Amino acid sequence: MTEAEALITPISMLWESADPEAALTERFGFASAAEATDWLTGVLAEHWGLKVAGCERLMISDANCLAWISVDDDRMIAKWSMRPRVFARLAATARLTVWLGERGIPVSMPQAARDGRVQVEVDGFSLGLQRVVDGELLDITDPEQVRAAGEMLARMHAAMADYPELIPTDDPPAPGAQLVSNDFRSANILWSGGKIAAVLDLEETTYRRRVDDFAQAAVLLGTRYHQWRPTPADVRGAFVAAYESVLPLAGDDAGALEDGIEAHLRRIPWPG
Template sequence: MGLSMLWERVEPEQALRERFGFEGFEAVGAWVPGVLAEVWEIEVAGTARMVISDHNAIVWVDTDRGPLVVKWSRAQALFGQLEASARLLRVLDERGVSVAAPLQSTDGRERVVIDGPLGDLSVAVLPEITGDWLDITDEDAVHAAGVCLAELHNALSGYEDDRLPTTNPRSETGLPPLDDDPKQLVHNDFRAANILTQGSKIVGVLDFDEIAWGHRVEDLAYASVYLATRFTGWGPTPPAVRQTLRAGYESVRPLSPAEDERYDDLVRWHEQRCGF
């Protein structure tokens, strides 16, 4: 399937060359096997495809350990945060959340800084999760997504790592503090593009790059407004779908009266902010 951009209207060969220093997809296919063999002791049989998003890349490979995904970033300022996020994925996997836990390198690291053609790259290797993006017309799947978000919040409760962001622009709504719902780590981008399903079952929650501190009801409200969005088709989630998502969430963690009132305010705030 070759090389493509995730959402940018940029020529992918040019982006690959200018952002990462590879002269074509074939060069990536020659570089990745050496890295995986040396650092993870993984034998690569073939490189299927690659997607570029900003200064990040995802490469799908066939290996002696099954289908894997190689993710890297050259945003050096975020290397510490990316390492912390990778470690968090392993913890969430151990706590029963459907995530792709990074494979550890031979020296036990979840993420490794590798010398790339244009400088350091922060690299992680993860199992490929087989599934389809969430279909918001599947009521059972949407309800399951609400359950999954509540369970994710429970799994994140109490987890701390000072390398993860402590500020969250999506919390800056101008609304008064919500004292009865203490802040914790939240996913911060829970929507169809980051939720994989098999039938109506949630089999994977993806992309923890936006994780930050916030109130759980803020995360639920954001998900309620943006659940329908994938990559370029941004638009409001229908009210009936929001209700189903919330019902699934509250089957695990009911909202308090204060959270219930804040939820409605936050939904309106997100709608107005994005012009929905």
């Protein structure tokens, strides 16, 4: 038994009901979690100069595999994708994440490889590495957290409007659109020490009107992985007020926000 086999913990699915061991083999080509960990250990040694001391767990989310690992005194997450058509986009969103972090937006900063890349293509995968950020998922029953979330989304919109690099998308940006996160909700927001510790997972970033992204976030703020429910109206109101305390809506955007909220409430097939 290798060291990796002695340390590996079970593999699971983030939200799908598929068998994780089968998914690991069918999607990523690894016969076992131990084999995946051995591969990852070698890649991090070669490209990052790091020695993996242990792997806490593996988790599969669609075309992505995530590994929670220990490296020296750090806990880190390695995430790799098996879908080549998104590799350029993953590299671009990793650079965006670094850029936001450098401007004071709390994110989980990608760790650069030896050659400076923050997303490395190796063995048919695209892999990134980041430190674990401690915290709990955003709790929308806490008014302080809701207020902080509204202010944070406004700060992100203001910062992302100035991002100088073009993020690859299926369609070119429409008139009036700007770069937005497109997935600002509890599942991607960590709270710790009385503040937002990190906004996670910018892989859904796209170009749209910020009021449309704002409306989507207002409806989906409390959603996590299963059994989605719309954000209660009073929580939406507090979230909107907090956002506008930082970045007020102009002109017809106030009406567009209400229209967007109603459209999302109608469009999403909420559980009964």
